Amino acid sequence: MTDGTSVTAEDAVWAEPVPTAVLILADGTVIEGRGIGATGHAVGEVCFNTAMTGYQEILTDPSYAGQIITFTFPHIGNVGANDEDIETVNMAGASGVRGCVIRTDITDPSNYRALRGFDAWLKARGIIGIAGVDTRALTALIREKGMPNAVIAHAPDGHFDRAALSAEAAAWPGLEGMDLAKDVTTGQSFRWDETPWRWNAGFGRQDAPRHKVVAVDYGIKRNILRLLAEAGCEVTVLPATATGEEILAHKPDGVFLSNGPGDPAATGEYAVPAIKDVIAADVPLFGICLGHQMLGIALGGETRKMHQGHHGANHPVKDLTTGKVEITSMNHGFAVDSDTLPDSVEETHVSLFDGSNAGLKVKDKPIFSVQYHPEASPGPRDSHYLFTRFVNLMRERKGEEPLSEQG
Numbered sequence: 001m002t003d004g005t006s007v008t009a010e011d012a013v014w015a016e017p018v019p020t021a022v023l024i025l026a027d028g029t030v031i032e033g034r035g036i037g038a039t040g041h042a043v044g045e046v047c048f049n050t051a052m053t054g055y056q057e058i059l060t061d062p063s064y065a066g067q068i069i070t071f072t073f074p075h076i077g078n079v080g081a082n083d084e085d086i087e088t089v090n091m092a093g094a095s096g097v098r099g100c101v102i103r104t105d106i107t108d109p110s111n112y113r114a115l116r117g118f119d120a121w122l123k124a125r126g127i128i129g130i131a132g133v134d135t136r137a138l139t140a141l142i143r144e145k146g147m148p149n150a151v152i153a154h155a156p157d158g159h160f161d162r163a164a165l166s167a168e169a170a171a172w173p174g175l176e177g178m179d180l181a182k183d184v185t186t187g188q189s190f191r192w193d194e195t196p197w198r199w200n201a202g203f204g205r206q207d208a209p210r211h212k213v214v215a216v217d218y219g220i221k222r223n224i225l226r227l228l229a230e231a232g233c234e235v236t237v238l239p240a241t242a243t244g245e246e247i248l249a250h251k252p253d254g255v256f257l258s259n260g261p262g263d264p265a266a267t268g269e270y271a272v273p274a275i276k277d278v279i280a281a282d283v284p285l286f287g288i289c290l291g292h293q294m295l296g297i298a299l300g301g302e303t304r305k306m307h308q309g310h311h312g313a314n315h316p317v318k319d320l321t322t323g324k325v326e327i328t329s330m331n332h333g334f335a336v337d338s339d340t341l342p343d344s345v346e347e348t349h350v351s352l353f354d355g356s357n358a359g360l361k362v363k364d365k366p367i368f369s370v371q372y373h374p375e376a377s378p379g380p381r382d383s384h385y386l387f388t389r390f391v392n393l394m395r396e397r398k399g400e401e402p403l404s405e406q407g
């Protein structure tokens with residue numbers, strides 16, 4: 001792969017004489033491969049994800065709206081696709097992600113849960129993909145130059161207007177300044193009572209929830225809702241544009257701010273005033289990822305775009321309050337700049353990869369948030385305790401004993 005030219009036969013040993021898919025970066029670099037999934041073309045920012053499992057959950061995480069994911073794990077699709085590992089609230093709705101890039105060809109599915117092959121699933125969800133790509137080289141390029149904007153295109157006849165696609169990639173304004181939460185949020189409020197998947201039992205239903213929680217949906221993942229439900233929260237989900245008044249009208253015991261796509265500063269234009277109202281009302285508050293970033297802004301901090309971001313299910317984070325290290329699931333391309341946080345806010349977690357902020361809490365207030373994804377899906381369960389921490393803030397308000405964070 002060289003800038004400005006197509007891959008050579010030597011570089012791309014898997015490329016067929018007529019490539020049926022291309023990834024064209026904004027600088028003109030062309031990467032050829034074999035088309036998978038939906039046909040057509042889409043523009044987005046390319047990021048690499050280092051998770052070794054959970055490709056369905058990753059590709060249905062609404063936080064990836066506006067992005068094309070290249071997987072560093074070389075075998076993607078082997079276990080096919082099922083109807084359970086989907087993270088968008090609207091199961092049949094658009095995933096948000098603009099495309100996927102993988103190394104080896106998709107094999108026939110081999111898993112008892114598989115209902116269909118990965119290729120057919122990508123097609124059905126409208127996700128464009130390219131296989132046969134040297135994803136190590138692409139990842140190295142992203143590490144060196146940052147996340148590039150690109151067009152991914154799949155045409156079974158191999159006909160591409162490369163100049164036009166390249167121009168489209170170059171003209172795309174990029175994620176900075178982009179509000180995408182309004183594209184993926186729910187249109188109306190709803191109640192949630194499903195609990196996590198269990199071996200041999202599938203998903204469950206909560207009984208007798210005890211804490212009224214409003215979850216603001218900027219692109220929320222199902223497993224967050226399930227873990228809130230399991231922790232005893234009676235969850236009402238509200239659209240991203242809900243005002244502080246609308247949130248507080250539910251008289252919540254706690255408010256949850258979800259993950260989501262795009263630039264927190266742009267999304268915060270309408271979300272931050274609502275978050276400030278909730279802070280002023282002194283209601284326990286818990287935020288994840290985009291919710292964490294916008295809470296940081298509401299508290300007086302600033303966010304910045306990262307160079308290569310953090311996307312994977314194997315990111316070490318240190319809890320500065322306990323000294324413990326958690327292996328976390330991450331997916332973010334923006335970060336809270338901890339230097340900008342006011343004295344009233346304490347940095348509680350940091351990434352052990354680059355020292356960037358991974359969590360905060362407000363001193364003397366029941367408000368905290370994390371940059372990573374404690375709900376995993378996919379990823380380790382090290383951080384599930386944070387859902388108990390949130391519930392304990394609500395219990396404390398009611399004069400109840402705290403539950404053990406160890407479950």
Ligand SMILES: NC(=O)CC[C@H](N)C(=O)O
Nearest residue numbers: 063259260289290333334
């Ligand atoms: N998972 C998320 O909520 C992502 C937040 C934000 N869109 C970012 O990329 O940093």
